[in-house]
Amino acid sequence: MALIACSECGRAVSDKATTCVGCGAPLATSSGIDLVPRRSKSPPPTRAQIKRRLPVAVTVLVLGILLAAIADRPVVGAKLASFVAALLIIAGLSWLLVLLVHAAGSRQR
Ligand SMILES: [Zn+2]
Numbered sequence: 001m002a003l004i005a006c007s008e009c010g011r012a013v014s015d016k017a018t019t020c021v022g023c024g025a026p027l028a029t030s031s032g033i034d035l036v037p038r039r040s041k042s043p044p045p046t047r048a049q050i051k052r053r054l055p056v057a058v059t060v061l062v063l064g065i066l067l068a069a070i071a072d073r074p075v076v077g078a079k080l081a082s083f084v085a086a087l088l089i090i091a092g093l094s095w096l097l098v099l100l101v102h103a104a105g106s107r108q109r
Contacts, residue, residue, distance in 0.1 A: 050103050057095040064088025 003012040008025035019026055045053070064085045071082035 044105060045099075045102050047103070047106055050099050050106070054096075054099055057092055057099055059092075060088050061092030061096060064090075064092055 002015045004015045004027070005011070006013050006020040006022060006025060006027065008020060009023040011020060011022035013020050013022065013027065015027075017027055064087070067081050067085035067088060071078045071085055075081070
């Protein structure tokens, strides 16, 4: 344990302390760990980016549904078609969900 000088009042306080014992000012800890939770470094997509990605996600979803409709009929390769359809629907739905969450998040700011 080392003593550091408080940036506010200059009092020597433990570097393990998160606040100054003298004035209560928050201290920069030597651990390097930020006590304030930080958002992920990659910035969330802007509304324009969401608007650009949304049609793609919807297209993937619609393609999956169309393929599922085709696979419903006794056609050649129906098994593969239904597999791809399921894949497209899952991918499209989760993509759409992510975009909706981002859109909801950007609305709050
Ligand atoms: Zn202080």
